[in-house]
Amino acid sequence: MEGLRKLEKVCQILEENGRDPGRLITILQAVQEEYRYLPEEILTFVATSLNLTSAHVYGVATFYSHFTLKPKGKYIIRICDGTACHVKKSTALLDALRQKLGLKPGMVTTPDMLFTLETVSCLGACGLAPVIVVNDEVYGQMTPEKADKVIDGIIKKEGIGNGK
Amino acid sequence: MIEARYVNIDNKQVPIEGEHNLLELVRKANIDLPTFCYHSELSVYGSCRLCMVEVEGRGLQPACSTPPENRMVVRTNTEQIRSMRKIIVELLLANHDQACPTCPKNNHCQLQSLASKLGIKKVRFKSTLRNEPVDTSSFSLVRDPNKCVLCGDCVRVCSEIQSVGAIDFAWRGSKSAVMPCFGKNLGSVECVYCGQCSRVCPTGALTPKSEVEDVWKQLDNPGRMVVAQIAPAVRVAVGEMFGLEPGATSTGQIVSALRAMGFDKVYDTSFTADLTVIEEGHEFIERINKGEKIPQFTSCCPAWVKFAEQYYPELLGNLSSCRSPQQMFGALSKEMLSAQSGVKREDIIVVSIMPCTAKKFEARRPEFEREGIRDVDYVITTQELCRMIEESGLRFDALEPESFDLPFGFKTGAGVIFGASGGVSEAVLRFVGERITGVKSDNYEFNMVRGDGGLRQASLTLNGREFKLAIVSGLKNARELIEKIKSGAASYDFVEVMACPGGCVGGAGQPVYRDPHVKKMRARGLYDNDKMLQLHKSQDNPYLAEVYKNFLGEIGSSRAHGLLHTHYKTRKRIFDEGVTINESACEAKVEVDVCFGTGCFLKGAQGLLRSLLEYIIKNDLGDKVEVKASFCFERCDRGPVVKVGGETIEHCTFEKVRERVEKAL
Structure with a gap:
């Protein structure tokens, strides 16, 4: 039923936006909220519904780094690597998190689809450097140890074994 | 003042x-x-x-x-402008695959000629070429991203002239690239293979796919009878590659060049264009008499046919069932030549020389294959013909003209003007006019259908009835016209559609031109050819009459139908998977697949799917029934369409699905 609920949600998103091709970005944001990424077949569906070409919709979806065409984890961890955070050793934090999550080079999402790790250029919270954001929650003045605890907390909450 | x-x-x-x-x-x-x-x-x-x-x-x-x-x-x-231009070209060269001598655009590439004009001897920047895979998936076009300069000409011609939009910019910054949706290849998206993108591409990023090597191999095979057919528009463009003015006719030189290369027979597609006129005109008169499936759309242009199959499935019944002259030629010549000469059908190789890239795709349509043998084996473009002439070392200007072989080399002017937008309409009028009025007339020029606008209208009165025609070139114009017809804002009896602006003379297989005036000159060349011929009406072609008498029987006979007519299928734009909505691991599950393509969606697929899922939940069938939503079963005119088990149900309702599911359980 989950599949239909989502597809109906897409139909609803399209209706709410009046099937207006000018609202493509808003529509894609809402669709991504629903699926946590933008599946190809849904993009094709959105394109046909808005009377746009799939190539155009794909162009928009790949242009903005906010959009992703690959499934992302339930928890998206964004590490700030802006100047202030970088100076405050965000790189060490990134290495520690990659190790904690068991992410091999080139991987950004854990195989169980629980976590996705990304770097961003600035979160605008330089006073709290180094900063990470997990979904919508901001964690300031992070250290590898503190980050470890945040991850453990989520794993515990999700009721899954002992990390990876 | x-x-x-x-x-x-x-x-x-x-x-x-x-x-x-x-x-x-x-x-x-x-x-x-x-x-x-x-x-x-x-x-x-x-x-x-x-x-x-x-x-x-x-x-x-x-x-x-x-x-x-x-x-x-x-x-x-100025000094500043000159140095800036140089930097731009050098930067473009820095991420360009500079294998110029082996590039299909060698000597015709604007980047190459600009670098030479600006005197660039060395690229000062480090190469950032990424070496992306080359897309050779389609029969018609090759897309080499390593030669793209991101000018966007192809993107704009595809959407602004053709309203297809099969390619667009994707990604951003240094990763920017032009590609079909989802990085797929051209062979699996909505591209109609008109090739106008390759015509406007300044470099070798988009080029017609060459079949020259295959043709040489056939010519070298002594066991094969290799026959050529030459499309009308080719004869007025080949000369451009050898220093002649656009529109200059070089039919005789082409024939003699092909003989020199080793073609056993050289024929004219205009002969089967004459045949198309008779069959299509006959079909038109029948439709007018029955008052059904009006307007009749032409079906000679394979890019237009694919376009209609993808976007206007409800109109497929209005397309003339006639094959294009290329395909009529393939079917008829193989049948007749094998009967007359005793050469087996599989040993006759038909090579078409076309102004068109979509003809390569058309020749491979499964409808045009009998007993595993294709009606047309190879399609080469005008450009490829010129390459073969160059490769043979023949001096084109010094070639003695020769004439076509008979019978398929004999044509009337009607078959020649097919290559210009408006030509098919005029050729059909020359036939239909005499048929409807029953009066033979000396006049053969129907100036009201000539012109160079992309969307033209004409009307004429025959036997007291007014006939309205529309002549369209460029698929965006076709789309606009169809929308008008569908909304009732316009009505016609006959609509001619050509995908390329100006018709086949402006085809993407022709020598590349940038000045729109060139296609007008080529079209004029075709009308001049018509004037120079003694016969102007397809029904007057004596060899055609003989073919009907000895081989096909009556016009529109069942034999003619088998060889000269075809059918169309609704076609999905993009090949992809559907969305699984309810997954079942059960082995004895019933699979239900609901089409969610635009046509079915508009006809209520969403409500049907919802009722189906409510029914599954209510009866606790979640484990036994697997539900998928697919994007297009290609039966858009009969939607909503649902597949239950292996059975496809058209005009489906929830009740019908429930009945089938219950039966299957």
């Missing part, structure tokens, strides 16, 4: 006479400003920055997107 408006360009006063931008004015002053992204037929894009000029008081401005103003002072050749 109004003072004349002018712009001062490089110390010369150039009058403003309705030019839209400085670039047009500069070119009027006989200064060849380089551009990649400017085409007078397309919207102004202003991305390549090669046409930058210095406007006094404003600094450097792109000429293509700067409107001319009175007394503007413009300089096109």
